[in-house]
Amino acid sequence: LLDNDPDDPEVQFLKYLNTAGMMCPNEQCKAVYEYKPGGCEHFTCTTCGTEFCRVCSALFYNPKKNKVCPRNNCTLKDTIHAHCSYNCFREIRDADANEFVELLAAHNINVVEELRQKPEGKNLKCPVEDCPNAPSAACNNRFCEYDISLLVLYLTCLEI
Numbered sequence: 001l002l003d004n005d006p007d008d009p010e011v012q013f014l015k016y017l018n019t020a021g022m023m024c025p026n027e028q029c030k031a032v033y034e035y036k037p038g039g040c041e042h043f044t045c046t047t048c049g050t051e052f053c054r055v056c057s058a059l060f061y062n063p064k065k066n067k068v069c070p071r072n073n074c075t076l077k078d079t080i081h082a083h084c085s086y087n088c089f090r091e092i093r094d095a096d097a098n099e100f101v102e103l104l105a106a107h108n109i110n111v112v113e114e115l116r117q118k119p120e121g122k123n124l125k126c127p128v129e130d131c132p133n134a135p136s137a138a139c140n141n142r143f144c145e146y147d148i149s150l151l152v153l154y155l156t157c158l159e160i
Contacts, residue, residue, distance in 0.1 A: 025057040026050040036129065042080070051080075058082040118142040 005011050017032055022043070024031045029048040043054040051060035060082040061069040069077050119127040119142065121135030126144035133144035 022054050023057075024048060024050055025052050025059065042082070053082050053084050056084050058084045115140045115142045 017034070020035050021032050022035050024033075024045040024047065026045065026048050029045060029050060031045055031047040033043075033045075035054065041054050042051065042060055044051050051062055051065075052058060053060065060080055061067045061077075062080045063078055064080075069081070069083075071083055074083075121127045121141040121144075124134045125131075126133045126135050127141075128143060131144055135141035135144050
């Protein structure tokens with residue numbers, strides 16, 4: 001009962017972090033950060049310096065920090081990179097916005113209804129905080145082409 005106490009601020013904060021938080025994948029650190037929409041998926045833990053994908057927690061390999069990429073025959077060894085899983089939104093972020101909308105519709109996700117719950121961009125500015133891009137008509141001006149992956153991430157986290 002204590003773990004579900006609706007009046008305990010610590011319990012409510014932990015519930016919030018389970019839905020809006022990300023954890024450093026370094027086993028010795030495990031620092032927790034609040035996820036905020038927008039920005040780069042390449043995240044650096046301010047506690048231990050571990051570089052990782054904020055979406056799937058795959059480690060980034062940075063040749064300047066003498067990290068060795070463990071993947072055999074990796075052609076990216078001289079660049080900062082991560083080997084994210086196939087379904088990581090970092091890997092599909094460059095797809096066309098209309099492709100995302102079609103994908104969601106094919107899986108019976110009511111994109112129009114979900115979009116109505118998000119703020120609409122005004123004055124040709126994306127409503128995602130600090131995003132300078134123009135909003136996309138493919139998502140009713142709720143996200144820009146670059147941040148449409150945030151819509152997919154949001155919708156796939158819903159319990160539908």
